[in-house]
Amino acid sequence: MPLTPALADAVDRLAHLWSDAAQGANLRLSPHQLRALRILREEPGLNLTSLAVAMRIGLPTASRLCDRLEAAGLLERELHPRNRREVRLLLTRQGHRILDEVAAHRADALTAVLAAMDPADLAALEQGLQGFLTAHDRTARQHRDGGP
Numbered sequence: 769m770p771l772t773p774a775l776a777d778a779v780d781r782l783a784h785l786w787s788d789a790a791q792g793a794n795l796r797l798s799p800h801q802l803r804a805l806r807i808l809r810e811e812p813g814l815n816l817t818s819l820a821v822a823m824r825i826g827l828p829t830a831s832r833l834c835d836r837l838e839a840a841g842l843l844e845r846e847l848h849p850r851n852r853r854e855v856r857l858l859l860t861r862q863g864h865r866i867l868d869e870v871a872a873h874r875a876d877a878l879t880a881v882l883a884a885m886d887p888a889d890l891a892a893l894e895q896g897l898q899g900f901l902t903a904h905d906r907t908a909r910q911h912r913d914g915g916p
Contacts, residue, residue, distance in 0.1 A: 785881065789873040795840065795866050804833055805842060805859060805867050813856040815848075842866060 790802060797805070800823075807822050808814060814822070820830035834857060837843035842863035848854040859867075882890060 785877050786874055789877040790870045792873040793866055793869045795842075797866070797870075800833065801837060802867075802870060804830075804837065805863055808843065808857055808859050809864065809867055812858055813848075815854050815856060819857060837863070 787799065790797065790799070804819060804823060807819060811818075811822070816830055816834060817827060819834070820827050823830065825833075834843055834845070838845065842860055844858050844860050845855045846858055848856050885893070
């Protein structure tokens with residue numbers, strides 16, 4: 769099997785494993801909702817416009833997404849302390865807890881698959897992934913800097 773289709777198949781299966789594991793959490797969230805929560809965990813206090821840009825979605829879509837997350841008790845909106853016209857988005861304790869729970873389910877699912885692999889295949893996967901990440905970072909840097 770050529771490498772590109774094999775890699776695409778592996779990515780599809782990993783995405784399916786990821787999605788299934790996320791559904792094992794007490795509160796089921798869409799991949800879009802989980803992505804928003806992860807972004808807000810990494811950058812607490814973003815405003816709605818910044819979240820929409822980070823997610824590459826429109827402002828109305830981001831607003832509805834935040835409305836649903838707020839209604840579920842995962843997100844709270846707070847006035848910016850120095851700019852009363854700006855609203856900051858912050859995860860609640862429950863939002864952090866759900867992200868931790870999803871991460872634990874995903875780690876368990878991935879660990880089970882990796883444990884079923886032959887040790888030589890696992891070592892080759894680790895080496896191949898490191899090479900992929902290095903090449904990806906290099907090409908992303910070149911693209912950002914205007915190179916080939």
